[in-house]
Amino acid sequence: MTTIHTVAVGKRLLDGNDQQAAVNRARFQAADVLAVNIMASPGAGKTSVIIRTMEVLRSHARVGVIEGDIAGRIDADRVLAAGAAGAVQINTGGNCHLEAHMLAPALDALDLSELDLVFIENVGNLVCPTHWALGEALKLCVLSTAEGHDKPVKYPEIFAVSDAIVLNKIDLIDLVDFERVRFYESVRVLNPHAPIFEISCRTGAGVIAWGDWLRQQLPAPVLKRKER
Amino acid sequence: MAVMSYLLETVQEQAQQAGAVRVRAINLVIGERASVFDDSLLFYFDLLTPGTVAEGARLNVRRTAMRFHCATCRENYSRVDDTFCCPRCGTVGRVAADGSELLIESIEVES
Numbered sequence A: 001m002t003t004i005h006t007v008a009v010g011k012r013l014l015d016g017n018d019q020q021a022a023v024n025r026a027r028f029q030a031a032d033v034l035a036v037n038i039m040a041s042p043g044a045g046k047t048s049v050i051i052r053t054m055e056v057l058r059s060h061a062r063v064g065v066i067e068g069d070i071a072g073r074i075d076a077d078r079v080l081a082a083g084a085a086g087a088v089q090i091n092t093g094g095n096c097h098l099e100a101h102m103l104a105p106a107l108d109a110l111d112l113s114e115l116d117l118v119f120i121e122n123v124g125n126l127v128c129p130t131h132w133a134l135g136e137a138l139k140l141c142v143l144s145t146a147e148g149h150d151k152p153v154k155y156p157e158i159f160a161v162s163d164a165i166v167l168n169k170i171d172l173i174d175l176v177d178f179e180r181v182r183f184y185e186s187v188r189v190l191n192p193h194a195p196i197f198e199i200s201c202r203t204g205a206g207v208i209a210w211g212d213w214l215r216q217q218l219p220a221p222v223l224k225r226k227e228r
Numbered sequence B: 001m002a003v004m005s006y007l008l009e010t011v012q013e014q015a016q017q018a019g020a021v022r023v024r025a026i027n028l029v030i031g032e033r034a035s036v037f038d039d040s041l042l043f044y045f046d047l048l049t050p051g052t053v054a055e056g057a058r059l060n061v062r063r064t065a066m067r068f069h070c071a072t073c074r075e076n077y078s079r080v081d082d083t084f085c086c087p088r089c090g091t092v093g094r095v096a097a098d099g100s101e102l103l104i105e106s107i108e109v110e111s
Helices: A015-030 A046-057 A074-081 A100-109 A156-161 A180-190 A207-216 A220-227 B002-017 B038-048
Strands: A004-012 A034-040 A063-069 A086-091 A117-121 A138-144 A164-168 A196-198 B022-031 B058-064 B067-070 B075-077 B094-097 B102-110
Touching: A004 A015, A004 B002, A015 A034, A015 A100, A015 B002, A034 A046, A046 A063, A046 A074, A046 A117, A046 A164, A046 A207, A063 A074, A063 A100, A074 A086, A086 A100, A138 A156, A156 A180, A164 A207, A180 B094, A196 A207, B002 B022, B002 B038, B002 B102, B038 B058
Parallel strands: A034 A117, A034 A138, A063 A086, A063 A117, A138 A164, A164 A196, B022 B058
Antiparallel strands: A004 B102, B022 B102, B067 B075, B067 B094
């Protein structure tokens, strides 16, 4: 006889991805590596932020980069040329975001024991990457002023879940009618605590303050080693 | 696509554990903030379920809204236009319900 019953599940839609993310997170933690998942629109300046940050952290952290792109390896080559200790390109083959399982081969290819900080540059997209945990310790949202102050209202998830927000291309702010007050107001409704750093990768404005904050997030053993 | 394939993986696991021969319904809760839309879910559901235990199942999506609270009006409200401010008095509100759910609440199975 057929019986019909309801099974309570109570799991996240992406439970399978979350489990793999936990495996990645354990690998980063075991190696005392701070992993930062960088999420932004295409053209916001993710790669430029990585390069500028590497400059200011040069004497503080050995930086690896995992580059997620739909195709190509331009970004991996750029960060290597800028002094990254290691870089791996992941081509998602059309996928609009990175998923935790895609990182496993990249973590095999990078020697985590020789790194203190890994930037994971997600595919340019303000929606999908926010759902997919990768095993990062920090989620960073990069927005450029040219995209407009209304983005937190239109794409609330990314601003709500980020641990820090970098507002890039601050040198353009007066040219693009970006209303700073409205931007801060919307972000603060969604996320009262994440620090917001106004920077310009072109001029270097604000980059040191952002780098200082990030350096303080490095795992304690790394900070201790650098103090010696 | 990717969301649906992970969802079905969990549904199949749960159905198997329950000794189900067929999944009749999948009940999801999806918040407004998550920006996951019905048409894309249904499109990939129809594409990925044939031949699985979830073939022919109903996909029920309960939507939760983002709600804000205005301390001046002492009332909750939904977002209007391109601001989170209270539509009545303009006060900057705070989040009362974050609408961030992305959950498989339950499945209805035949065994």
